[in-house]
Amino acid sequence: MDRYLLIMRDVRRKKGTLLPIEVSILIAGLELRARGSKQFHGFRVAKEIKGRDEAKRLTAYGTLYRALDRMAKAGLLASEWEDPLLAAHDGRPRRRHYEVTAAGEAALAQVPEDTRQAALDFTKGLAPS
Amino acid sequence: MNVGSRSARGLIRSWTNLYTTGLPKQLQTERLNEVESDLWDQQLDDSLNGLAPEATTSEMLGRLVAGMLADLAWRFEQQHQSRRSSNMLAVIQQNTWKRNGLWALSLVLAAFFLVTGVAMAIGMEESSLAGKIAYGSGVFAFGVLILVGFAVTARRPVTGAVLLAVGAVGGAVMMWWFLLIPPVVALVVIAFGIHRARGFRKQARSDTGPPTGTAAA
Numbered sequence: 575m576d577r578y579l580l581i582m583r584d585v586r587r588k589k590g591t592l593l594p595i596e597v598s599i600l601i602a603g604l605e606l607r608a609r610g611s612k613q614f615h616g617f618r619v620a621k622e623i624k625g626r627d628e629a630k631r632l633t634a635y636g637t638l639y640r641a642l643d644r645m646a647k648a649g650l651l652a653s654e655w656e657d658p659l660l661a662a663h664d665g666r667p668r669r670r671h672y673e674v675t676a677a678g679e680a681a682l683a684q685v686p687e688d689t690r691q692a693a694l695d696f697t698k699g700l701a702p703s
Numbered sequence: 704m705n706v707g708s709r710s711a712r713g714l715i716r717s718w719t720n721l722y723t724t725g726l727p728k729q730l731q732t733e734r735l736n737e738v739e740s741d742l743w744d745q746q747l748d749d750s751l752n753g754l755a756p757e758a759t760t761s762e763m764l765g766r767l768v769a770g771m772l773a774d775l776a777w778r779f780e781q782q783h784q785s786r787r788s789s790n791m792l793a794v795i796q797q798n799t800w801k802r803n804g805l806w807a808l809s810l811v812l813a814a815f816f817l818v819t820g821v822a823m824a825i826g827m828e829e830s831s832l833a834g835k836i837a838y839g840s841g842v843f844a845f846g847v848l849i850l851v852g853f854a855v856t857a858r859r860p861v862t863g864a865v866l867l868a869v870g871a872v873g874g875a876v877m878m879w880w881f882l883l884i885p886p887v888v889a890l891v892v893i894a895f896g897i898h899r900a901r902g903f904r905k906q907a908r909s910d911t912g913p914p915t916g917t918a919a920a
Contacts, residue, residue, distance in 0.1 A: 636770025
């Protein structure tokens with residue numbers, strides 16, 4: 575099964591290309607940065623994608639965190655866990671903060687318009703008709 | 704936070720615990736923390752925006768179900784990379800795609816029963832309240848039986864296989880109206896459960912049996 579999934583992943587994407595969910599995350603991350611939030615956490619980016627693409631639902635947990643993990647490993651995002659004292663002070667679980675890296679920006683800059691549209695369609699597919 | 708919302712959060716935590724079982728501790732903890740933080744943020748955001756608790760519950764369950772395949776795919780990617788396994792899952796983690804595929808199928812069936820059970824109990828179906836709670840709880844219980852069956856198979860192969868079979872058959876019978884998918888999947892899961900139980904039994908016998916002079920597998 576694991577071999578199959580890895581093969582499927584390799585067949586599905588060419589080297590250096592981004593999946594629609596990855597494009598959505600990068601765009602959302604850069605839009606948040608433009609509005610003054612350099613870092614974002616999982617729920618924040620899911621909400622941003624939902625608002626931007628007018629999707630019906632937030633991105634699924636599995637889809638979102640698998641993509642964030644993959645992008646962090648690929649160097650498209652930098653990530654760090656927040657100070658546990660800060661989370662304890664606010665009385666909530668610790669957040670993992672992400673930030674779009676220069677490599678992430680460069681990868682997004684190379685994305686053709688039709689792939690950006692595919693990213694939009696990917697999340698918009700959940701939108702009410 | 705209402706009952707439905709608490710149940711949904713509990714279900715998501717259980718699912719996350721389940722698909723991260725056997726992975727390195729740090730990976731497991733990080734994924735659990737990340738999902739926990741997301742749940743907390745969503746709950747807060749929805750309540751600040753005046754969203755009904757039922758809507759939050761529904762959205763959480765939707766996000767859970769829609770991401771299950773990605774969760775399993777992530778798990779297998781991590782497993783592939785780390786090559787580490789726990790004692791409990793040693794038999795099913797021998798890198799044969801058939802075993803991993805059947806394992807995933809069984810978990811999906813259990814998760815399907817759990818999610819459907821909760822969805823029915825919290826009122827996504829039009830019927831009498833007592834009826835839908837009883838029906839939903841029944842489906843949920845069969846999903847739990849499958850998971851318990853998995854958990855005990857390593858120590859008690861026969862009991863584990865029986866629990867797994869009862870869960871799969873019971874859930875499939877209750878979901879008979881859902882085309883033929885649950886019964887067919889249930890049959891595959893039962894066959895896998897028996898195969899797995901036999902493997903554990905054989906392993907237990909070889910561990911406790913007299914030394915024969917041959918190398919252990």
